């Protein structure tokens with residue numbers, strides 16, 4: 001099931017909010033500059049330190065909906081009261097160039113990609129426990145109590161979807177999880 005992706009392959013990384021997806025993906029990109037991470041669009045407000053076009057493309061809801069209507073997203077979903085989507089054109093362009101592409105997206109989006117790109121390699125990142133997940137979301141200090149509650153409710157749902165994924169990775173120790181992710185993605189040290 002977990003055969004490593006070839007170059008130009010699409011990899012989807014999913015997992016509950018606060019599990020460490022962003023942390024793992026940032027480390028992966030530092031170590032493997034050949035990887036290309038899709039920058040999503042969202043209607044949520046920027047967090048302190050997030051810049052437009054780098055972490056997300058921040059859109060109003062009407063602008064986001066116009067892009068949906070125009071077929072501009074490879075996939076999109078609503079999460080915790082906001083819309084999130086993967087701009088289609090840049091992903092397709094990178095795949096044509098043969099570059100390995102990463103999407104860091106939530107469960108509904110992963111399901112859409114499974115239908116449109118059945119060859120995509122899909123990884124679910126899990127926390128060592130639900131209590132640890134809550135500690136990480138709170139420890140990050142970026143979300144309101146309401147946003148935290150919505151993320152925790154959604155997390156319970158996402159964690160039941162394990163069987164849908166090509167691989168499941170527990171992010172307990174960060175270095176170990178990073179190594180395991182590299183192994184799953186078939187990334188050698190020098191990639």
Ligand SMILES: Nc1nc2c(ncn2[C@@H]2O[C@H](COP(=O)(O)OP(=O)(O)O)[C@@H](O)[C@H]2O)c(=O)[nH]1
Pocket residue numbers: 015016017018021022040041044075076077079084085086087104105106107108109110151
């Ligand atoms: N479907 C979909 N989900 C996305 C996209 N971009 C980000 N997400 C997911 O939306 C959720 C919320 O992201 P964010 O607001 O940055 O919060 P965080 O995960 O708590 O840091 C996370 O599960 C992301 O993986 C996207 O383009 N499409």
Ligand SMILES: Nc1ncnc2c1ncn2[C@@H]1O[C@H](COP(=O)(O)OP(=O)(O)O)[C@@H](O)[C@H]1O
Pocket residue numbers: 015016017018019020021022023024136137139140171172173174175177
């Ligand atoms: N293996 C780990 N052990 C302890 N804390 C972690 C680990 N991985 C990530 N974290 C911390 O958990 C918090 C949430 O991580 P983040 O990458 O923002 O999650 P996500 O992108 O999945 O929402 C951050 O404060 C991060 O530093």
